[in-house]
Amino acid sequence: MTPLAWALAALIVVIATAVQAGTGLGFGIVAVPLLAIGAPGLGIGAVLTLTVLVMVAVAWAERHWLRLGDLTLASAAAVPGLVAGTALAGVLPPASTHVAIGAVVVAASGAALTTWTVRTTPASLAIAGALGGLLTPVAALPGPPMALAYRPDDVRTMRATLSAYFAVASTLSLASLSLAAGDSGVATLGRDMLAGAGLAPAVIAGAAVAAPVVRSLSPEFVRRAALVLSLVSGAALVARGVAT
Template sequence: MTGAEYALIAGAIFLGACLQASTGFGLGMLAAPVIAMVEPALLPATLILLALLVTVLVTARERQHLDLRGTGWALVGRIPGSFLGAWLVALLSREGLAWVVVTVVLAGLLLAARGWAPRPVRTNLIVAGAASGIMRTATSIGGPPMALVWQGHDGPRMRGTMSAFFMVGSTISMAMLWIAGAVTAEMLALALWMVPAVVGGFAASRFVNRLLNPRRLKALAIGASALGSVLLVVQLISQLAAAG
């Protein structure tokens, strides 16, 4: 990759980490389309590793506001979902995985725009956890299902609970990807180079939280994700046209 491409990815990860540290999700939705556009082979392990770092930081910061019972039920569904997600990574081509990323992001945006808000009861938490596991392991985007279930929580409780769930879930996803042979040295190297962007985004979230309310943050995440998806669709169509 060129220096400009590294800078583009770092910028997306910085903004995504800031959003995730402020709302409980956002890193995958914002950064995955950008990475898929530049080099889809780096997904999903690179972003899952970086998400693990930001979730550890946020969980530690919001540890007094965790919903441990809800997290536990969501993790019941996360484990089988992660197995299925790892299978998809091994099955799909780079282009196929990129299209999955687009589909996942756009589906999440559609549901959020329609205002669907399932209650955080046991069955919904298990189903959302399974869906998040599939999406997270296959595409590095696992936020939309959990955000829909937990969107009624206040800011600190939502951030802390989602971060605790993703912290454990990201560890499971990385283990599944490692077993499936879907983790490369290039992915690990990029994740290491992007650690400062994650830490910077987390630090910036403290200031963002004072300036923006949750509704504005959510709108920003949705808008940025939509833009990233549009850019990725354009890139994929251009590649298909060139190949044809």
């Protein structure tokens, strides 16, 4: 990539990391479309590597509020979801799948922003974790199901646990890609991952920028911002499906 593309990618990662640190999700929603425009040379391996770095950084910053039990349950449920999503991605038409999933996400997020709520229970968390796993290979959007179902009283717990879950899901996706790729594919994936790792300083900068702001955000603002980001991601998915 050119120096300008690297600079744009770094700026995008700083902004997206700050959004993730503030709300517990949003990195992919902000970073993926902007990176595709400003730094198209970054492949899926680079984006997933960046996602892991960002999620680990955010989860570590608020590690004292991480709920390991919730993380374990959602992550375990994500595994069969990833397997099913990988299989579906190979047989379903991507455009119609994106429109259908995006419409459901928009409707559910809009309802949650008004009157409808999902109680956070072991069952709802497991379902959300599985759906997040399903959406990762199908649409690269694991966030909306968890944003709807996982809303603990403490927003620090929400940010830490959601970020840790996304780190696990992205790591599993990288492993799945590695297993599915041939020798040349593994080499390409490795180069992409190194490119993503090269943007680690931008992740650190984004986390540093967000740190003083995060402490001033009200719990209600964080919860509603997470739902708004979920709604936006669904609308973007519908637009992507319609455009293809």
